[in-house]
Amino acid sequence: MVSPPKLRLENLSKTFTTDNGDFVALAASNLDIPAGRFVSLIGPSGCGKTTIFNIVAGLLPPTTGRVLIDGEDATGFIGQVGYMLQKDLLLPWRTVLDNVALGMEIKGTPLKEARERALPLIQRYGLGGFEHQHPSALSGGMRQRAALLRTLLIDMDVILLDEPFGALDAQTKSKLQEWLLGLFNDFGRTVVFVTHDVEEAIYLSDEIHVMASKPGRIVEALPIDLPRPRHRSVVTTPRFMAMKKYCLDLLHDQDPQRSAA
Amino acid sequence: MHFTGNGIMSLAFPTSLAPRDAEATPPATTEQAAPRPGKSARRRLPVSRNWPTSIVMLVQMVILVGFIALWEISAAYKLIDPFFWSRPSAIWSTLLIFFTEGDAFTDIGFTFRSTIIGFVLGTLAGAALGLSMWWSRNYASIVQPYIICLESIPKLALAPLIILVFGMGLASKVAIATALTLVVSALTAYSGVQSVDKDQERLFYSLGASRWQVFTKLVAPTCVPWIISILRVNIGLALTGSIVGEFVAFQHGLGRTILYAGTTYDIALVWVAVLVLSILSIIMYASVSWLESVLKRNMAY
Ligand SMILES: Nc1ncnc2c1ncn2[C@@H]1O[C@H](COP(=O)(O)OP(=O)(O)OP(=O)(O)O)[C@@H](O)[C@H]1O
Numbered sequence: 001m002v003s004p005p006k007l008r009l010e011n012l013s014k015t016f017t018t019d020n021g022d023f024v025a026l027a028a029s030n031l032d033i034p035a036g037r038f039v040s041l042i043g044p045s046g047c048g049k050t051t052i053f054n055i056v057a058g059l060l061p062p063t064t065g066r067v068l069i070d071g072e073d074a075t076g077f078i079g080q081v082g083y084m085l086q087k088d089l090l091l092p093w094r095t096v097l098d099n100v101a102l103g104m105e106i107k108g109t110p111l112k113e114a115r116e117r118a119l120p121l122i123q124r125y126g127l128g129g130f131e132h133q134h135p136s137a138l139s140g141g142m143r144q145r146a147a148l149l150r151t152l153l154i155d156m157d158v159i160l161l162d163e164p165f166g167a168l169d170a171q172t173k174s175k176l177q178e179w180l181l182g183l184f185n186d187f188g189r190t191v192v193f194v195t196h197d198v199e200e201a202i203y204l205s206d207e208i209h210v211m212a213s214k215p216g217r218i219v220e221a222l223p224i225d226l227p228r229p230r231h232r233s234v235v236t237t238p239r240f241m242a243m244k245k246y247c248l249d250l251l252h253d254q255d256p257q258r259s260a261a
Numbered sequence: 262m263h264f265t266g267n268g269i270m271s272l273a274f275p276t277s278l279a280p281r282d283a284e285a286t287p288p289a290t291t292e293q294a295a296p297r298p299g300k301s302a303r304r305r306l307p308v309s310r311n312w313p314t315s316i317v318m319l320v321q322m323v324i325l326v327g328f329i330a331l332w333e334i335s336a337a338y339k340l341i342d343p344f345f346w347s348r349p350s351a352i353w354s355t356l357l358i359f360f361t362e363g364d365a366f367t368d369i370g371f372t373f374r375s376t377i378i379g380f381v382l383g384t385l386a387g388a389a390l391g392l393s394m395w396w397s398r399n400y401a402s403i404v405q406p407y408i409i410c411l412e413s414i415p416k417l418a419l420a421p422l423i424i425l426v427f428g429m430g431l432a433s434k435v436a437i438a439t440a441l442t443l444v445v446s447a448l449t450a451y452s453g454v455q456s457v458d459k460d461q462e463r464l465f466y467s468l469g470a471s472r473w474q475v476f477t478k479l480v481a482p483t484c485v486p487w488i489i490s491i492l493r494v495n496i497g498l499a500l501t502g503s504i505v506g507e508f509v510a511f512q513h514g515l516g517r518t519i520l521y522a523g524t525t526y527d528i529a530l531v532w533v534a535v536l537v538l539s540i541l542s543i544i545m546y547a548s549v550s551w552l553e554s555v556l557k558r559n560m561a562y
């Protein structure tokens with residue numbers, strides 16, 4: 001018997017009812033993500049990436065379809081996946097340490113124990129010395145790290161990351177990409193990653209799903225068979241360039257001005 | 262382009278460093294000597310020179326002493342009628358009598374107690390009422406118009422009614438002080454509830470939080486600065502409530518002293534009571550400000 005995929009979206013769709021009629025944010029979509037993979041969703045703004053994440057995280061009821069985790073129906077249940085929303089959402093009144101510990105605390109770990117677990121990770125992953133500061137003292141990149149650690153520390157097998165590096169400058173971004181790859185190797189979770197940056201998607205992922213809008217849907221799956229661990233220099237190899245060009249062409253083709261449909 | 266043009270040239274062609282340095286410290290003389298037709302005058306950021314605190318305080322003292330002296334002199338020369346306006350010397354001796362022979366401390370204690378109890382009750386109950394509106398949107402939309410109606414009632418006008426219900430003693434003063442502070446606190450706390458970031462709420466739920474966890478770890482901390490911000494307003498309102506209560510029902514308190522002294526034309530005593538009341542008010546206001554800063558520091562806002 002074949003074991004079920006870690007995360008499966010089955011016939012999932014979402015229609016919003018708005019003042020000017022129904023709006024199909026996501027047409028019925030299917031997606032299987034095997035355990036331990038790093039999968040990216042890329043697509044134009046408004047194609048339903050965040051909508052998919054909100055449904056998987058149980059924050060939004062789907063119009064049709066189911067979310068399966070390890071073959072079990074998880075539709076509409078909260079707290080089944082780690083979800084890093086598009087903003088870092090650190091609580092200004094908590095210290096960095098307590099922000100990172102928040103997820104564990106909500107899961108029922110006593111605060112003291114949660115802090116003990118969070119502290120070494122904060123130090124190891126580049127926030128050392130800031131654990132007792134408040135988020136206002138952090139740079140944008142550090143805030144993202146704290147938010148990411150908070151997400152990882154709740155020990156969920158599936159991690160959803162919604163444009164975690166979207167608002168960062170190029171240098172910080174590439175640093176955090178290395179950092180995330182390191183974390184991915186250390187923690188061995190199943191990661192679903194949303195980004196607008198094709199290069200970032202190829203560099204990080206095992207698999208890329210390209211989406212289109214109006215209606216939002218998944219149009220193509222691209223396996224990225226670059227060997228791991230990956231070095232930065234991989235981005236200049238012809239294979240990488242070819243994949244990047246292919247992705248960009250795919251995204252470009254769905255430009256609503258160009259496609260007749 | 263020979264006079265003050267250095268800066269402009271160096272901005273356009275930032276190749277040479279020397280002109281820029283020259284612009285950083287422009288010679289004072291060229292400043293006036295450079296009329297530029299059609300352009301607004303070159304202007305520096307206005308900087309006001311602050312006097313040292315000691316001088317400021319000295320000036321304040323001079324004004325105060327001058328005012329008191331003027332009052333005393335015009336009363337002595339009958340420029341103002343000392344019967345209606347009293348005079349500083351008479352006020353001073355009345356003050357001494359009020360504290361040595363009168364019931365100053367009973368009055369102060371009475372007013373102070375009803376103010377503080379009303380302040381604490383009103384603020385806590387109001388905050389609880391406002392926060393409770395987070396739990397159910399239906400409940401909130403039912404209750405909200407009533408609270409706004411309550412807010413618009415001039416509650417001081419109800420003072421005689423409140424005295425009838427709660428009696429002549431402390432309870433009625435506390436009730437008026439509470440009524441004044443409760444509604445404002447509730448509305449402020451509810452504004453805090455409404456300011457809770459929807460995305461932060463989603464973050465909590467994405468972590469699998471219960472409603473109670475969202476309330477204690479997100480909603481309540483978000484509302485704390487809102488509630489803190491109302492403390493200083495509330496202490497003033499509570500004091501007003503107590504005084505009005507004492508005006509309506511005679512027994513004890515600084516308000517009663519003011520009313521009593523007024524009806525017996527003891528104007529000096531009116532001033533004494535007003536003075537003591539102001540000092541009480543300042544002390545309570547300062548304590549609440551201090552409490553506010555301590556709370557803020559501990560909450561790290
Ligand atoms: N609550 C809602 N009511 C109505 N329409 C909505 C709602 N939430 C999202 N939408 C619409 O659904 C579409 C998909 O939104 P979604 O946030 O999933 O896009 P996205 O792919 O994450 O875009 P971005 O890359 O800009 O974050 C958008 O066109 C948006 O306007």
Ligand SMILES: [Mg+2]
Nearest residue numbers: 049050086162
């Ligand atoms: Mg989005």
